[in-house]
Structures are given as structure tokens and as C-alpha cells.
Amino acid sequence: NPRPRHSHCTEISFNASPLLSVQSQVIFRWWKISLRSEYRSAKPGETKETHENFLENSHLQVQIALIFGAKILDYVFNLCEGKFDFLERLSDNLLLNIISYLDLEDIARLSQTSRRFAKLCTSDKLWEQIVQSACDHITPDMRALAEDMGWRQMFFTNKLQLQRHLRKRKQRHGSQRSSQP
Template sequence: MASWLPETLFEIVGQGPAPSKDYYQLLVTRSQVIFRWWKISLRSKYRSTKPGEAKENHENFLENSHLQVQIALIFGARILDYVFNLCEGKFDFLERLSDRLLLNIISYLDLEDIARLSQTSHRFEKLCSSEALWEERVRLVCDAITPDMRALASEIGWRRLFFTNKLQLQRQLRKRRQKQGPPRKKLY
């Protein structure tokens, strides 16, 4: 299963905690954890400081508490936990799927399951509330999407359109047509 993985498993870059302006990169490959830093300072004693790099294989990283503390300080405990899991061979394959593919899968879930899934992570919350998902849900329950429905969805959103009952939807479409006035006749 690990052979399906790309060479680079995870990468993140960021700036050190304030007031530091130092720049950091964390890269996890199939075999190594690579931590790089660039000192950015106006102080004369740090101007000539060269970039640094620490490389550890996965097994040694799990024992290197100094490097772990550095990563936790700069990127947070959540990132450190994720790197631990990668080094221990615990891969999150669901996280590696594209948004488009996940949206396709989510569109077939029950509404209760979508609500539960949206509470699991920021990524799933974003996907479960996306217009693309709710447009697909409307497509699954409607025989056809009329131009009026599409226009109404652009005004109120696909999610709201999905949860609007048929009677309310017909009323809103009628109001929208009345605002636009009678259809213009084509002159030939």
C-alpha cells in the first residue's frame, strides 16, 4: 500500500512565532523528515547566518525530542502529531483524495451523514457546505434544472434551494418571473 504514496508525503512552510521573522520548511518523504530554516534578521551578528537543515530517518525522528519541540513550536502540536503518524506508517489516504473526488463521494451520502462529516475537519466542513456539493444534490433529486432555477440558485445558493420545499420554490420562481416582467416577443 505504501508504494502508492508519492515520494513527498507532507510539506509545510511558515514563519516562526512572533517576533521572529525566520522562515521554516518541514518536509516528510517516504524515508526522511527534513527540517530547514532560514534566519531573517536586521541584526549584524545574524546577517551572515547560513540556512540550516536537519535530516532524520523516520525511526530517528521519533526519538529526537529536540527536533520534535522545534516543529511543535513553529507549526503546532497538530502538525507534529500528523508527522508522528506518517513516521509510524499510519497514512491518511482519505486526506490525499482530491476535493472533486471527495465531493462526488459526499454527494451520495444521506443528509445526516453529510452533517456529521462536516464536523470532522475544516476541510470536510468546507466541502460539505460548498455550492458544488449542493448543486449536485439538487441535480440528483430534480428531473431537470431550468434556467429559472439556476438563476434563483445564483441568488440564494444551491444549499438553500435544495432545502426549499416545492411549494416555496414555485412561489419564489413565480415572484422572480414577475419581477422580470413578461417575456419579450422576438421580432423577425
């Protein structure tokens, strides 16, 4: 396979200030990288457009779609229209902390919005936080049981069933210890 004679490096950057929409712009930069002598002195290029002008600049939109794909173009459109998805940018740990304060019905609804939220809303880490906030004290036996059965399952198990599980677990581990030499 022969190597291409030249290639392009490109980037899109956003300078968006929620307070000053006059300064909000899309910046499209590109570099031509080539072994051909006529392109060696080529300087990087840059196009700056306000969000409003970008929404009307079909040529720049086509360039972004060709280089970065339709998803990035949609993302840029949303930014230019003021549609920011701040939740998508938060870390999992911070989201888990926030989700732990929601009502159970809201957690169930949130889990249906995306794969990421489905994973977070069913994660053991979240349900451990929920159990800890619902219980005054978590004994080592309760913690061990939760590790076996999962924190979510433990949360939805009623107290009688939980006591039965704890008794069985103690008996099982007690008989294992007594059978060891």
C-alpha cells in the same frame, strides 16, 4: 534594529513509501547563512532518521518544534506512526465531487468535523451538484431561482413551495419587463 549576525534556513522532508517501511525516513536539513567570514564556508547539514528512530530522538524533536512549531511536530509524529490524512490533501473540487455522493445524514456529520468540511458541506457548489443529480432536468427558471435563494435552500424546499417561488419570480420579472420602456 540591528540585523542578526547569522540565520538558519531549515527544511524537513519525508521519504515515505507505504510499501517499504525500511525506506521511510525523516530528513532534516539546515543551512547556516551568515555574513561572518568563519561561517561562509559552512556546508549544509543533514540528519536522516528512520520513523522509529525519530520517535525516540528527543533532540531532533525539540529542534523541529522550535523551528517549525508544535503543529508541524505533531504532523511529523503522525506520519511516523502511519497516520496519514489523505482527505486533507485533496482539492476542494475533488472533495465536493466525493461529498455529493454521500447521504444527507453523512453530509451533516461531515460538516461537523472541521471548518473546511463545514464550508464545503454548506457550499452552493456542492448543493448545485446534489440538485442536478436529484432532478431529471433543471430549467433556466429553476437555475435563476437557485441563484436567488441558494441551491441548498432550493433542495430542501418542497415541490409546492418551489412552484410558488417560481410563479412569484416569473410575475416579479414579468412586471419589471413590462414597466421598462
